[in-house]
Amino acid sequence: MKVDDIETPAVVIDEAVARRNIEQYQAHCNQHGLSLRPHIKTHKLPHFAKAQIAAGAVGITCQKLSEAEVMADHGLDDILITYNILGSAKLARLRRLAERLGKVCVTADNPVVIEGLSAAFADAPRALPVMVECDSGAHRCGVASPEEAVTLAQAISSSPGLAFAGLMTYPAVGGGAQVQAFMAEAKRLLAAVGLDCPVVSSGGSPDMWTSGEVEGVTEYRIGTYIYNDRSLVQHGVRSWEDCALTVLATVVSLPATGRAIIDAGSKTLTSDLIGLRGYGQVLGHDDVEVSALSEEHGILAWAGGKKLHVGQRIHIVPNHACVVSNMVDFVWIKSEAGRVEKFTVAARGGIT
């Protein structure tokens, strides 16, 4: 089957581009002595998670237990879940997962989470590695100061069934200096209380090429680099040729001059703007804006005369690749020979 045979809208992945992206960033991490731990949220496919490990990644990152369970079902064996896991049902699932796999590690940023983890693992055959999540400036989760990080590290270290595994942060864009300062101070304080800090994990795609400049970071978590997207092109860190994921859509109406309607709406491209204008880049038509979306309609707008025709198929680079993967039950992976094959997005919709 070829791309021309795919019913639209559809998500198409160029395998050669994706593999080149994997190799390039693995080489970058190798050069800078960083362990690469890709976030599978971008692709949600065991196929590519295995390719990332084969290229040299130390393990994978998942945001939710349900993503990790799917990856474990497909043979992934070293998983960091960068999330506060709470509640008896989830803790029981985490315990079962930890007993199946070579390594499962989680993060915590507050004592309630640590108490829950300890209660679930107190009688486990192996201690659960737990990292402390630190807020180095992104103001999402994370303890606000190195002092609080040490307090939690001590709590983990002294909790039955748990082992302190290091420090983790999801930094603000351009926040390398803040990460370095926070982590240096936290490590100094940890050493003063006799605690080792085996891993300092940072991440984020916009700062992918400066990840090696932040002293003290040992591990980098990154998701979007495998596909890339309009956001990363706008950040100036990747080009359109590096974008492996496109949404294939068909023009279904040309109701007025300067307006076309495509069959991909927010159910495919999503409403994520992440600071951009418009909902994607129409490849080969730089003057055409994806100006609005409803669920099943995308509105293309341009200044001036006739352009496009009803039935025409276009490729759109979405603003944010990760969220697009989550919208579809399957993607089409295109080989270098131009054949396409359907892959189920196995970890799609894994919210718990």
Place this chain on the structure above:
Amino acid sequence: MKVDDIETPAVVIDEAVARRNIEQYQAHCNQHGLSLRPHIKTHKLPHFAKAQIAAGAVGITCQKLSEAEVMADHGLDDILITYNILGSAKLARLRRLAERLGKVCVTADNPVVIEGLSAAFADAPRALPVMVECDSGAHRCGVASPEEAVTLAQAISSSPGLAFAGLMTYPAVGGGAQVQAFMAEAKRLLAAVGLDCPVVSSGGSPDMWTSGEVEGVTEYRIGTYIYNDRSLVQHGVRSWEDCALTVLATVVSLPATGRAIIDAGSKTLTSDLIGLRGYGQVLGHDDVEVSALSEEHGILAWAGGKKLHVGQRIHIVPNHACVVSNMVDFVWIKSEAGRVEKFTVAARGGIT
């Protein structure tokens, strides 16, 4: 099982509220002599599509063929697909669907679509009913003038395998007067060329209570009314008590004063703002804003002191109910007795 036993994040539907919404709006349509044709995009559940028919709806509306196929598999027998269907694969699917069901009707707003439909149905046992989509002011799909509507109606009427079935529009909010004027003129022109117009179909939730005031409209398509959402409350047409769908989430972190993190992000609540500030209404906490979302984190913000605790569960009315249904593989439907039951969102992700 009770709501307290559900793992979060989760989508919970209050069945009594949903059924009351169905009954109330059916009564409104009955009173105004309007045929009600609910759009199943809001719930994507055969369970509720059947309840809508049982209450008196004349049939259902789907936006894409794949949604219609799922509903047909569950016994729904009268389906309007309000979309330009193009391409040989989709046309073959439409033909198969039409041969299975009592009635399938589609819309078209351009000659290319009409030619494709005719080619697919020229030798069909029954003519395919096709409505002309008109742009009465929303500027999405639709012919721009009554004259163009008549030209297309004539093209449908003279095309082998097709039958002209009426006029359809998706109006702008508050666009009742425009609908009335467009349709009156189009019907006058249709009559002048000897064409009957059996159905004039309009729709839209924000104008739900004024639907009966637009002369000439015979059918109303509406989706959100079954669940309602923050957008409709802001429009002033429904209240929080009418919102049947909520996202149940857990506070996983309280990293700073005035900030909490919940386990529902854009993968559950979606990035749809549709003109609103914030990403949902936290029930019982009017002063708390859902200020930002990443995929698996929702950020709650408020002015002032301590509030909420880690592990606390909250209910959020999303900005837009329809897109939330599309994010989850299943919803929990809560009975009046307080028990919850899992329902697969059968038509979720139907984009083609």
